[in-house]
Amino acid sequence: MRSLEIVEAGIQTTVQDYPGRRGMQAQGFFPAGPMDHLAHRAANLLVGNPASAATLEITLGNFHARLDAEATIATCGAWAPVTVDGSGVALWESHRVPAGAELTIGIAPETGFRFYLGVDGGFDVPLLFGSRATYTMGALGGLEGRALQQGDRLPLGEPGGNGAGRRLAQGARPEYSRQWDVRVMRGPQAAPDYLTERDLETLFGRTWPVDRNSNRTGIRLESHKFEWARQSGGIAGGHPSNILDNSYPVGAINVNGDLPVILGPDGPTAGGFVVAATVIHADFWKIGQFRPVGDTVRFREVSLEEAVEADRALDESLTDASVEAA
Amino acid sequence: VTTTVSPVIAQQPAQEGKPGITYRQAGERAVLVEYGEMVFDLALNFLVLAAKDALDEQPPDGLIETAPGFRSMLVSYDPFALTSAELLDHLQAVHDALDPERGITIPSRVVHLPVAFDDAQTRAAVERYVHSIRSDAPNAEGGTNIDYVVRYNGMRDRDELYETVLATEHWTGFIGFFPGLPFMFPLDPRDAIFVPKYNPTRTWTPEGALGIGGPCYAIYPVESAGGYQLIGRSLPIYDVRARNEVFRENPLLLRAGDRVKFHRVTEEELLQQFEEVHADTYRYRIEDETFDVGAFLEWTATVADEAEERRRRREEAAAATPVP
Secondary structure, eight states: OOEEEEEEOOSEEEEEOSSOSOSOGGGTOOOOOOSSHHHHHHHHHHHTOOTTSOEEEEESOOEEEEESSOEEEEEEESOOOEEETTEEOOSSBEEEEOTTOEEEEOOOOSSOOEEEEEETTOBOOOOBTTBOOOBGGGTBSTBTTBOOOTTOEEEBOSOOOOOOSEEEOGGGSOOOOSEEEEEEEEOSSOTTTTSOHHHHHHHHHSOEEOOSSOBTTEEEOOOOOOOOSSSOOGGGOSSTTEEEEEEOOTTEEEEETTEEEEEOTTSOSEEEEOEEEEEOHHHHGGGGGOOTTTOEEEEEEOOHHHHHHHHHHHHHHSSGGGEEEO | OOOOOOSEEEEEOOBTTBOOEEEEEOSTTEEEEEESOSSOOHHHHHHHHHHHHHHHHSOOTTEEEEEEOSSEEEEEEOTTTSOHHHHHHHHHHHHHHSOOGGGOEEEEEEEEEEEEETOHHHHHHHHHHHHHTOTTOGGGGGGOSHHHHHHHTTOSSHHHHHHHHHHSOEEEEEEOSSTTOEEEEESSGGGOOOBOOOSSOEEEEOTTEEEEEBTEEEEOSSSEEEOSEEEEEOOOOBOTTOOSGGGSSOSBSOOTTOEEEEEEOOHHHHHHHHHHHHTTOOOOEEEEEEEEHHHHHHHHHHTHHHHHHHHHHHHHHHHTSOOO
């Protein structure tokens, strides 16, 4: 069986698949899966895999791996120098590489924070509860439930054939920024019962800095004293952000006391704080590219219909129609 | 000009023996269903568990999963296979067909667990919070949360808190936060206590820590962030490596509908038992039973006056205690 050996894993590299481990939220498992599902899906599309195939999620870069057999690879995500056997190769494009190839990804210098490495056949770690995704909080999935380390050897799935020279068209590629615009829907707990309409105007109107304590469990923003539509959380706890505990949607903007946190794919599945708004799936990938120091985000409210339509448009942009010959 | 648009997409009025239901859109891929009002009424949770069972038995095409809360259920769906309006119709039909609360019987195990109060690990978590996150948190004065819980509930001392924790069975209303974490509620209404959560949250909690937030108890299954006030530590309740036989079939010890009964041990005994769990020599004590909601509601009515008097005393103390 073909395999990839990790020579240098960088700050955090994990195996992820899409849409992750679903059907387990009632047991306390968020789906895990790629923090940027767009780049993950694009990498799979380019190497000829289904979107569900496992890729490597590489945080910030400083990554080095060796392939023991011929393979087709594609790297999507933030920009950094990417090399195969010392020669630069383009991102968002598939490449055929020989047995023994050395692959490196430098450190992302400017925008974006994560890379996805797709290989034809995908990374063939065991399925656990229906998914290969690494869920570090539950210490399961991926390789032994943990981030990868130097010397780890990952088996690859059945070769998918030579899918080299496929490039994602410029129009289908996402734009990265240091000032992100993210579309959200209000609620499930918003105005008029929990927050005031003015609070929502603030939430959607101001620019929020991304806190350095952000990771796959969540993106922490900045403490803000909202007005709140009620004096306290009553029996659920004194602060008006407190509610009787409930399950959270993925992408929830969860107001923890005064601190808004966007729940990531490894986030808590439930808790006792209001969810003022929810990031739509079509924009959820962006939080995977937030740099935890210096990036900012603004939220823009959309309707249910707009959210579903945006999702459809993204799905349509990630098909062979968007792939051109390199 | 912004107009107020509520995320509430529908409301179903209360029916005989069943509370009103509120449906909230939660992003384009989920609906949050809320039962009754935001009151601490365990009967709402019994209804949630019955509704989840009914929905899981007859899911509409496009339903992905259901995840309960204390008085709510998050229903996730594929918006390309099922519209929000179609899901709503289906949910309303499921709710119309449910038995009233009093007729519900729930499979329910009694799980016995040790607790060591005020142990070194949970004290370390609070001290770390004071040093690295918030030094002036009223709930962490003196490097402990226990005295704050005591004060907020108008208890005479720590022993009264410990006796309260040990006196009642705790109902596992649902599992969530992180894998296997039980949200537990005292079944004896006389032992109900309340306490605000952290503000902001803690970034580290030891495995097995026992915490209280709002009216709810939780045991932390893994080292993790957290927002509950910590009072002590119990045993592992999640082990994907299945080092103990209790985790062989399922890495989660507890499930919704379980009742947890705590008994007090010393910190030395607890650490010893932690090792025995990992060595597969500790045996968790679990009894299979069922839970009759009607009988429970009849019994709680007989202690309602006493519970109400204690509740009033606790509320007075709470009103005079700062919130984090």
